[in-house]
Amino acid sequence: MIDFNRPYLTGKETLYIQQAVSNAHLSGNGEFTKRCQLFFEQRYGFKKCLLTTSCTDALEMAAMLCNIQQDDEVIVPSFTFVSSALAFVREGAKIVFADSMKENPNIDAEKIESLITTKTKVIVAVHYAGVACDMDRIMGIAAKHNLIVVEDAAHAIDSYYKGKPLGSIGHLATFSFHETKNISSGEGGMLCINDEHFISRSEIIWEKGTNRSEFFRGEVNKYGWVDTGSSFLPSEVIAAFLWAQLENLDDIQGKRKKLWEQYFSGLQTLAAEGKIRLPQIPGYATNNGHMFYIVCRSLEERSGLIKFLKEKDVTAPFHYLSLHKSDYYVNHTDSVPELPLCDMYADCLVRMPMFYELELEQVDMIVGLIKEYFKKIDY
Numbered sequence: 001m002i003d004f005n006r007p008y009l010t011g012k013e014t015l016y017i018q019q020a021v022s023n024a025h026l027s028g029n030g031e032f033t034k035r036c037q038l039f040f041e042q043r044y045g046f047k048k049c050l051l052t053t054s055c056t057d058a059l060e061m062a063a064m065l066c067n068i069q070q071d072d073e074v075i076v077p078s079f080t081f082v083s084s085a086l087a088f089v090r091e092g093a094k095i096v097f098a099d100s101m102k103e104n105p106n107i108d109a110e111k112i113e114s115l116i117t118t119k120t121k122v123i124v125a126v127h128y129a130g131v132a133c134d135m136d137r138i139m140g141i142a143a144k145h146n147l148i149v150v151e152d153a154a155h156a157i158d159s160y161y162k163g164k165p166l167g168s169i170g171h172l173a174t175f176s177f178h179e180t181k182n183i184s185s186g187e188g189g190m191l192c193i194n195d196e197h198f199i200s201r202s203e204i205i206w207e208k209g210t211n212r213s214e215f216f217r218g219e220v221n222k223y224g225w226v227d228t229g230s231s232f233l234p235s236e237v238i239a240a241f242l243w244a245q246l247e248n249l250d251d252i253q254g255k256r257k258k259l260w261e262q263y264f265s266g267l268q269t270l271a272a273e274g275k276i277r278l279p280q281i282p283g284y285a286t287n288n289g290h291m292f293y294i295v296c297r298s299l300e301e302r303s304g305l306i307k308f309l310k311e312k313d314v315t316a317p318f319h320y321l322s323l324h325k326s327d328y329y330v331n332h333t334d335s336v337p338e339l340p341l342c343d344m345y346a347d348c349l350v351r352m353p354m355f356y357e358l359e360l361e362q363v364d365m366i367v368g369l370i371k372e373y374f375k376k377i378d379y
Helices: 013-022 031-044 055-065 083-089 135-145 196-206 212-216 236-246 249-266 268-272 299-311 327-331 340-348 360-377
Strands: 048-052 073-077 094-098 120-126 148-152 172-176 189-193 293-295 349-351
Touching: 013 031, 013 236, 031 048, 031 189, 031 236, 048 055, 048 196, 048 236, 055 083, 055 148, 055 172, 055 189, 055 196, 073 083, 083 094, 083 120, 120 135, 135 148, 189 196, 196 212, 236 249, 249 268, 249 360, 268 360, 293 340, 299 340, 299 349, 299 360, 340 349
Parallel strands: 073 094, 073 120, 120 148, 148 172
Antiparallel strands: 048 189, 172 189, 293 349
């Protein structure tokens, strides 16, 4: 059986967890938390990093920092995980869904400006499959209309836009360390702050609405409740696990990119015949090996392919359903937009197995099965 995902252990996770226990500091913001945060700040140039218990929590922190008021509008791609929208809904925002690009599932930057009103406050740029959105265009629109840009970089660790690390371009950014991601702590996430005026308040929100961090740095004589917030800090156990993964980032990335390239080269013939579409990486973007997907010609063909692969003991799932057609959104809006490209990806995209311990020979076998399926249905 070839699973869609298998969490990878580098071998030092339990050692570092044991060290965290020996340090007698298992709550948040200890030695391993600080190591991880410093790693990201130094390697990618993020101005401030705060580990969280999930990317959802990081997005909720971002929504709080954006100071969302009731009925403020937030532009979000419809083809994304629910947290990209829900974090802002919880603060009272009205979500305005945007369509995907024809070339890839990312938000179509050329259509954003037509969605902006006097109530628009935030644009959420989701880097699907670790491939960059058109950030120059998005940041230009945001500057023109005085909007905040939040990068949802859940898929996008170690990926770049014109040489800039994803997560370093928007005012705020979020990452995920869920077990399906390149780097994992089981559950986990991170908020990155690139606009310095958000830094002080981010620590307060992170520390349950208190100025506890300032107190421990000796900047105030006592700490208390000064703002909104919640308990967003992960424990040192989670941070210790994450540190073992970060030490092996380059090795993990190298292997995943090789797997991605093996899929890509092996499926070129089917793509040339027009039977599937392969991922397209724009010239301004890089591939970080997070996900390999193909786009089928129809929902029927995709369903058949998933079923065929399952019968051959290969798990290849579809991905997001269109958020603008979700029960929650339909029941909370006056009108449902037409977003045909989003709907196409929801109906036709299928993801291939991708994890560190997957072998190149197994990729070749999966490629062979995909070719067998399309040969059978086109016979």
